Amino acid sequence: MLESPCKSISVLNAWSESQEELRETQPVSPHGTEKRVKTKKKKRKQKQSQKRSVSAPQLCPEEDYKERVETKYRPDEPIVRGIFQIEKKSHDVVLTTTRVTWTPIQPETPTADRDLKKQEEYVDLKDVFAVKVKRRRSAGQQSGGTLLGITLFQCKKKGLKLKDHAIHLNNLSVDHCEIWFKTLKELLNGFKNRPKSLKVFVNPISHKKEAYQIYLDEVAPLFKLADIQVDVTITERKGHALSILKDCSLEDYDGVVCVGGDGSVSEVAHGLLLRAQMDAGRDTDSIFTPVQAALPLGVIPAGSTDVVACSVHGIRRAATAALHIIMGHHQPVDVCSFSCMGRLLRFGFSAMFGFGGRTLALAERHRWMPPSQRREFALIKTLAKLKPEDCELSFLTAKGAEDQKKAELNGDGGDICEGDWQSRKGLFLNISIMAIPCLCSMAPRGLAPNTRLNNGSMALISVGNTSRSEFIKHLKRYNSTNNQFGFSFIETHSVKAVRLRPSSQSSWTDDVSEENEESDSKNTPIISSEGTYPWNIDGDLLDVPSELLIRVHPQLLTLFGSDVEEAEETPVKCSCI
Ligand SMILES: Nc1ncnc2c1ncn2[C@@H]1O[C@H](COP(=O)(O)OP(=O)(O)OP(=O)(O)O)[C@@H](O)[C@H]1O
Known part of the structure; x- marks a missing residue:
């Protein structure tokens, strides 16, 4: 993962670039105190030169450093070592290819070695994302300023939260800081x-x-x-x-x-x-x-x-x-493709048909309402007019797809044939197909807890026809630890592909016309042209004219992030149900 430091020539110029600098602003001193400030500065300068002579790099002088950058660093061997003030205490600081370690400098005692080991602290370079030169400047001063040292920026993990944390290594020696800065920059540039x-x-x-x-x-x-x-x-x-x-x-x-x-x-x-x-x-x-x-x-x-x-x-x-x-941080994720009549409509992560599609379609026609009000309104209205969709649902289970693959390897299989698919025909209140778990505050375990980000399959959740009260019970369970799928009218499968052919054309167009009669035609454009069905694809409305084919494509996209089991959030109760 680490590139040879000698390749990163640009780093050698970075020392002087202003963007590498971190400013510590000091208020401009009033005119009356100019003289006092000058004497103070003189004293400070004297102190600086004293400190410089004490804390110049000890093991690796500049020549040695130049030689080193031309060869590869050996793992865990000190590259640079020196003295820095950290939190107002002098520390012996060592840089290797993998970490920066610091130990407080203390007078020697018989137990010193043991005590020092206890006080040793470190930061792994894999957790450091920036190094800056730290200077003190007065307000309004754009360049120059007194060098104070260098600052490392660490990415700290607390639960699922990532936070930036600054580690200040103070040393007033320009030579010392320059060597540390350049070496750190080179090492950080190696994270490709x-x-x-x-x-x-x-x-x-x-x-x-x-x-x-x-x-x-x-x-x-x-x-x-x-x-x-x-x-x-x-x-x-x-x-x-x-x-x-x-x-x-x-x-x-x-x-x-x-x-x-x-x-x-x-x-x-x-x-x-x-x-x-x-x-x-x-x-x-x-x-x-x-x-x-x-x-x-x-x-x-x-x-x-x-x-x-x-x-x-x-x-x-x-x-x-x-x-x-x-x-x-790279996380490969599975992605779905949505095709209609052999043509790709789009790629996405999740889809809902029936209740999920209708609710979104209704909300979209009330865009003039504030977002949360619009969503609640659409949810309540769709629940009030809860209607099942009459459709034919076919799916290729992940197991079926595995068998198909094995058959292909043995030379007895070709294209996916109809025989490998399972079918259900009837009335459904909602059908969800999700390639990722879809965690959110309203469903901390996910809308589809049975799938992972990159397990190569999608969760198919079909909710058959039932009473409104049973359906609401199911919806409410998303918010709790109870199994939201533990109902006789719900089927879940791990699938590779789904085909959905609706046949209840009349029910949806009836809703649209009824809704349009009630609403202000200026503000609520008529959405679906006749004969299309509203699908909720990742929260976006997609009008599909007929059968939709949904396929999963393992690890098609890389997201910046990591695989997580559960959302770290206080569950939010949906106020309307
Ligand atoms: N300037 C814009 N004006 C109108 N729509 C836009 C604009 N820019 C992007 N969009 C579209 O807005 C749609 C909704 O955006 P987005 O999903 O970010 O917001 P949201 O609906 O408030 O959030 P959520 O999906 O989490 O509910 C997207 O489909 C996007 O293509």
Whole structure:
């Protein structure tokens, strides 16, 4: 994972670059005290030169360092060693290829060695994401200033939360700090998964329209600290990110970041994957085998539910998401493709048909309402008019797919044939298909706790026809530790592919016309053209004219994050049920 330090020539210039500097501001001194300040400065200068002579690098002088950068460092052998003040105490500090270790300097006693071992502290370089030169500057001063030392920025883990933590190594010697700074920079540049340049999409209308502010306050400062170049687009309309991703030069970036809710994440993920298919010359108007996306995707949660962010971070925190990106934590995830009549409609992580699709369609037609009010209104209204969908559901179980694979290996199988599929025909209240667990505050164990981020299969949850009260009981269980699927009218399967053919065309169009009669036609555009069915794909409405084929593609996309079991959040009770 570590690159030979001699390759990173740019690092040798970084010492003098202003962006590498961390400023400790000091108030401008009033004119009357100028003389006193001058004498103080003189004294400080004298002290500095005294300190310099004490704490210059001890084991590895500059010549030695230059020689070392031309050869590979040996693991765990000290590269640089010196004295720094840490939290106002002098410490003996050692840098190896893997960690920085510091031990307090104390007068020798018979038990000194044992005591020192106890007081030894360290930080692993794999947890350090930035090193800066620390200077004291007066207010308004743009450059120069008194060198105070160097600061390491560590990514600290507390539960699922990631936090940045500064470790100040104070030493007033320029030579000393320069050697430490350059060596640390070279070692940090060796972590190849960490992005240097990112394309960022911000959806300004997500949830409470706070996405850009969240980016500016919680994410941009961390990216700056980690010296990541960013190219930010604030999206102007639905499909904007997709159109950019189809055409832009991706070679300039090491990753793509989306600041927004699930709809935005889904659009960016679809854009990245569609672009990969275009680049690989795949015919998306056929049932094709997709290629992986070229770049990893970072998800900064700024939506109302953020199931993708919760599933890959376990927590809805912009700073945690940003640190996963900065540290280059890669998590491969399974992705679904949605095709209709042999044509790819889109890629995504989850889909809902029936109650989930209807609720979203209704909410979308009331966009003029504030987001939470709109969702509650749609949920209550759809529950009040609860109707089952008459459809034919076919699915290829993960086991069936394994048998198919084995048969192919033995030379007795070809394409997936009808015989490998199971079918159910009848009335369903809701059908969910999810490639990721879909953790969120309303379902801390996930909407689909039976699937993992990259287990190569999707969870199929079909809720058959039942009474409204039984259906509400099932919905309420998502919020508790009770098994939400423990009802006779619910079936769950681990599947590779699903086909859903609705036949209850009349029931949906009836709802639309009835709804339109009641509502203000200026504010609520008629959504579905006749004969289409509303699907909820990652919180985005997709009108599908007929049968939808959903396939899972194992590890098609890499997200910045890690695999988590459960969302670390206090369950939120949905106030309306
Ligand atoms: N400037 C814009 N104006 C209108 N729509 C936009 C704009 N930029 C992006 N979009 C679209 O807005 C849709 C919804 O966005 P997003 O999912 O981020 O917000 P949300 O619906 O509030 O959050 P959640 O999905 O978590 O409920 C996405 O499909 C996205 O394509």
